[in-house]
Amino acid sequence: LDASVGASIFLKAEVFQRGGAFKFRGAFNRMSFLSDSERVRGVIAMSSGNHGQAVALCARLFGTSAVIVMPKDAPRSKMEAVEGYGAEIVTYDRYTEDRAEVVDRLVAARGLTPIPPYDDYQVMAGAGTVALELFEQVSALDVLVVPMSGGGLMAGCSTVFRALSPGTRIVGVEPFTGDDTKRSLEAGERVRIPVPRTIADGLQVDIPGVLTFEINRLTVDEVVTVSEESLVDAVAFLFGRMKVVVEPSGAAGVAALRSGSLRADGQRVGVVLSGGNVDLSLLVDWVAARPDV
């Protein structure tokens, strides 16, 4: 990897986190603040997958129940994992329904406590422990690369680095088709885009979070975008040469570096591999569509 990029790369492999992604950190931190009566009524989360798994798992750990609202085209492996943790799944159509309304109805009817996927200070703080650990493990980095969706992982991680390593260049990565944060930073305000169609299902939001954007506009130096092809290349490279299973969203940082969207010649670069929940059959379809990988 170092040779192919021309830099010293340090991968923070959140694929090995409980639930297979960094999302456990934010959900656990948020749910540790539940009151006794909130725990009795249960929690609810809307999620394209990894956040749902994290909330389902944490609900079990905290002895409460969870309803997970998922798009009906979410990867099968993610649905099965949520059910495996004992949570209830409610599905919606991500191209025609407003998931927030689906959640609001359930909250009103059952008195559930929403666990936001990113737009919450306790969730962001939990996610930021990714960067805290990475800093403790490898210290000085010239560049920190973080995939961006709602922006919670970046808000937590960039806050940590701005405090502990202010000279580090902080770079977000989005799919080319899902560049809502890049556009928002350029516009100086939150910009909504059409729901992006990308294999990076974890990066498929259409607008940055309110709270996350207020932080990221101050902390992030740059957002770069990556093509679908470079996401497949990165997933295949991480599989074949690093022996790590990473989902396309999680491989966005490696995609940016290997494709040249992000140049970091000779630098020390920390890259967050944010999650590894990918169906083998999907991985194969993507690679088959690119026989040169």
Place this chain on the structure above:
Amino acid sequence: LDASVGASIFLKAEVFQRGGAFKFRGAFNRMSFLSDSERVRGVIAMSSGNHGQAVALCARLFGTSAVIVMPKDAPRSKMEAVEGYGAEIVTYDRYTEDRAEVVDRLVAARGLTPIPPYDDYQVMAGAGTVALELFEQVSALDVLVVPMSGGGLMAGCSTVFRALSPGTRIVGVEPFTGDDTKRSLEAGERVRIPVPRTIADGLQVDIPGVLTFEINRLTVDEVVTVSEESLVDAVAFLFGRMKVVVEPSGAAGVAALRSGSLRADGQRVGVVLSGGNVDLSLLVDWVAARPDV
């Protein structure tokens, strides 16, 4: 994994070793003993894949050249990796030709030094550092599980555990179709079997090594066998739930535990994942043939 097996499992992930498998350890140790004149002439190795990669990589590190003799049906990824390290490949037909003769011809013609894949004390000692590290990392184990092919990994690992942890039960794993060591231990002498056809291409030898067998007959408590189906299940489980890429040979220990070939209820079990060099397309074919995985 613990829940599915009913034991506390500690995976020693040699997939993250240089070259993607434990083989680097033995090759490096052996090649550190090369004389100056041997280094000038170069080395040769016969290998179904991972040993070849290790020797090719070590040749570069020691500033010498390597010829790797490989079966012509070896996985493409392994051939490409060997070439990527700058070694020369000579192929043979594993069902009709004697690979030892192919090597002997090249040794005689070019004055190359053979680096044996397992039947060599320095190679075994290098491989044994897998167990030494595992012992330092997790100390007391009730059971140590090691895939067996020529027996070099087992000879090194079992020697370490017999010295440092004599009470640990030492279990080898072979494919059901490639049970040469199991038969040899039962017979009290080396037994040759037909070259096994198995997806575990790294465990495809037909007879234990001479030196390795003399050690393993004294150190190994038991050899269990696993089916092809359980190898696929183990590879798929390690991919889907552990996010680690493991080749069928490397997953033999997990296959034994998950299939019930090896019972270790409530025990602390160390399992060597010996390598991770697997083509994505092959992995898919295997899983597709077992749709319930």
